[in-house]
Amino acid sequence: MALLDLQQIPSPTAFPANIPANARLYVLSADSETLSPLFQDSHLTEMQANPVIADASGTFPALYVQNGEYRLILRSAQGRVLHQDVAISVRGPAREFATPNALRLDNALAYNGSTQTVAAGNVLRVIHGGFSYTVADENALAADIVTTGGVNLALTGRDQFCPEAFGAAGDGVSNDTAAWNAMLRAVARATAQGPAHIHARGRYLLDQLDGLSQFSGPDVQEDSVTFDLSGAYLIHSGNGAGILPLEGRSSSRARYEINGGVWQAHADTNWLIRGRDVRGSLFAPEALIGPSGCFGILLQNWRTWSENNGFGGARTLEGRKLGHILGFQGRLQAWAAALTEQGAPADADNYLGALSDDPAGQFGAFYYNTSVKKLRHNDGTAWLDQLVIDDVDASVSGKSFARTKIANLLSAGAFDEAKDGLAIHVDGASLYDSEIDGLRGNVGNDGGSLIWWNDNYARGTVIRNVGVEKANVGSAAHSVVFRTGPLFLTATAAPYLENISWTGGFAQATDPDAGVAVSTPFSEAFIDTQAGIPATVLSAGQLHGNSMVELALKTDSNLVMGRALVARKNASPAIRIEDCLAQRMTAGPWSRSDTASAMPVTALEGPRWLAPRSGSITGIVVLADQAALAGNCTVAARHNPGSAGSSGTSVGVSAALTTGETRSITRRPAGETRFAAGDEIYAVVTTDAAWTPENVTLRVAIEVQLDGDVIWGEENGALTIVTQADETLRVVSRVWKS
Known part of the structure; x- marks a missing residue:
């Protein structure tokens, strides 16, 4: 933006000092006959007519133009040429630009030797987005933006971290990786002064980002970074393993919070969000979408352990057409996966430990070399360095994911329904003192599972309200809710499962897991x-x-x-x-409304039930239609083991109603009071002389448990x-x- 000052513009001949009334000023592009856009304000929002007509005193209004090259022609009201410039350069004070990209591409700003000289501390503004930038020192080592002309700029204000401020197009077509990386570097530096907030609303095509880490500069400090991505789309280009890597350390705990955003995978994506050794963080995107066999969110223990992380929340976190929505990998499993990705196939079972020198090994074995801080892998002939990992705490197992909380996940149409852990994939990771509450999966009949649990320690962990929805599966359905892996065979503390369901479809008779909610060793x-x-x-x-x-x-x-x-x-x-459980049933309920002629009542018998096979009496329930006013009423179970109709014997199972009561229940362990097939079971009512009311209806049920097949x-x-x-x-x- 520049103010077109007619008396100050550089010109071979001076602009006339005295301008006649109603004179006309024509402003044209220097290399054409085209009239240039003119503006009435410095924000370039209010257009000005071109040519411009002087008022009665010969004065023109304030005129603003974009920085550039122009020709000026001044004519009288009658059309006579009063002044003409062949070419003039108009450059306004270096203060405002239309967009962040216009600022980034500017080559006129300079620290010296320019008509637009800037100095450290100057503030530049961008009209679109309202961003402000402070000019940094010419020798500054870190800058948020460096203009084409070499001016270092730092974003001003802690609430302005958005990718557009760093040059992102946000159109879903342009690759915005460079802008996002610049923003993340600025955010990491900002955490030295406190929490930082990122907000984004566009559609961003991204390679794997540099991410946020406490191990690769600039380091995130012990404060939170919040991503406000409501309505945004983050689309993986396929370059790199995923989109956003995050990393923490045990000594100073960075906290990350991701709210919103639709994260979309490429066919070559391995994960959309990856966290290593993160703690106290929240992951609540709107949706994680494929098609891809990748992880939506993958948490790994890398150097130490993870704890106190949350996933989902008040609104449903949807995973669609993915391999796994959430993944948890212990350190050995994470290292083995990283080696395999690098072309060095490894399995956690082949880890040899943390050692100071090469051990005897075989193909596929790996170990952590404490001397050179590297993972070394055996290719069958020699030990080769593969990954440099500093600050590994070899004194801990690297398995702990304590106090993890997962809520309201939906696995909608898995990428591969034969996979285990379509919603939650636990591999060598100890999720103890944790909670999983609310998980539904619409999976088919290929044998997969919503949760795969391959670990041996989950003390205090509760998994509740989880179900496979199979309403649209026509036949041969045999996916399960919860399946365990080989490490579960040695479980010292398994999770507690509650309200686990498997609904819809028809079980495949030859499949051991057909119609099963939980599949264990x-x-x-x-x-x-x-x-x-x-x-x-x-x-x-x-x-x-x-x-x-x-x-x-x-x-x-x-x-x-x-x-x-x-x-x-x-x-x-x-x-x-x-x-x-499958063998419990109830004899009754029976109802009897006879009224005795006098108190006490003795041996008022209820109907008799013929046992279809052997079993035991496990309880008796008595309900009255009105409360007892005085006295006692006892209902006892009787057993007639002989001929039908003969008098039976008491079995010691009875319930009594006393003053103020309308119900009484007595239970006995199964097997304590036995009966045989063909025996009669019935109830007998007795009262004492003080019992009232005399007219009362009793409902009696004797609980029995039959022997099964x-x-x-x-x-x-x-x-x-x-x-x-x-x-x-x-x-x-x-x-x-x-």
Whole structure:
């Protein structure tokens, strides 16, 4: 922008001092006959007519133009030429530019030797976006923007970190990587004074960014960086492994917060957001989108450990057409993955430890060399340096992801429905004292799982309200909600699962996991039984201490033969059978409204129930239509083991109503009060002489538990079953609790 000062412009001949009334000034481009745009204001927003007509005193209004080359022609009201310039250069004071890119591409600003000389401390403004920049020292080592003319500029104000201020187009077509990297460098420097805030609303095509780190300068300090990306699109170009890498350290904890944004993967993307050793951070994008077999958000332990991170939140975090929405990798798994990406295939099982010198090794083995601070990998002939990693804390396992909180995830149409961990993929990472609440996945019939848990320690972790939605699966559905990996076999503390569901579709009879919500190491076990002979379901020690699991036994045709809830307490070698869930039923409810002629009432019998097979009485429930006013009323279960209709005997299971009560319940352990097939079960009501009211309706239910097609047992710490005929059964688990 420049003020067209007619008396100050450089010209071979002076502009007339006395201008006649109503004279006309024509402003043209220097190299054409085109009239140039004129403006009434310094912001170049109000247009001015061209030619410009002088007022009655011969005065022209203030005129503003873009910096450039012009020709001026002054004519009288009658058209006579009064003055003419062949070419003049107009350059205004270096203060305002139309866009950040116009500022960045400017070659007229200079520290000396220019008509637009600037000095450190000068402030330049950009009209579009309202950004301000301070001129830095000519020898400054770091600058947010360097103009084409070599002027160093720093963005002014801590609330102005947006990619457009650093030259991003935000149109989804132009590659904005350079602008984003410049912004992130400025943000990292700004954290030395406190939290920094990034806001973006455009569509940005990006290579892998330099990211934010506490190990590669400029280092992020111990303060938060917030990304406000609501409505923005971040699109990976395919160059590099992903879009945004973040990194922390144990001694000074950077905190990152990502709110909003639709993150879109390329076919070659490995991850969209990657965090290493991050703590106290929040990841809440709007959506993570493929198609790509990548991770949406991948958290890795790299040097130390991670903790106190949150994912999702009040609104649903959607992952669509991805390999995995969230991934958690322990240090060994993360190192192995990085080596493999670099063409040095490695597996966490082949890690040899933190050593000061090369050990004996074989192809694929790797170790951390503490002398040179490098990961070294064996290619079959020699040990080769692969990754430089400083400040590794070899004294910790690198597994901890303590106090992780995940809420409201949606896995919508996975990239590959045969993959495990479509929503959450845990590999060698200990998510303990953590919470996963609210996860739904619309997956099909290719055998994948929403959660894959390959780790052996999850003390205090709760996974609740999780389900596979299969309403659109027509047949052969066999994906599961929760599947465990090989490290889970040695679990010392498993997560507690609550409200886990599998809905819709039709189970594939030949698949051990068909229709199963939870698939654990013993889910695919097949048991060949012989009638009347105990067979082992879980061997001693296979169910770890302080845990509980619901097991179901099914035939190949998916018929449930029996189901039981079994548990093992800490420091106890024995397995306890808590309940045989599929075998519980109720005899009743019965209702009786007879009125005795006098008190007390003795032996008022209810209807009799004929047991279809053997079992045990586990409880009795009595409900009255009005509260007792005085006295006692007792309802006792009776068992008639002989001929039908004869008098039975009390089994010691009874419930009593006393003053003020309308209900009474008594429960007994299964197996304590047995009966045989064909026996009669019924209830008998008695009162004492003080009982009132006399007219009361009682509803009585006797709870019984029938023996199933299998009988559960325990022998020397092992869980056993006995079948009534030779059977081949498979074991499936549905709920795990610790």
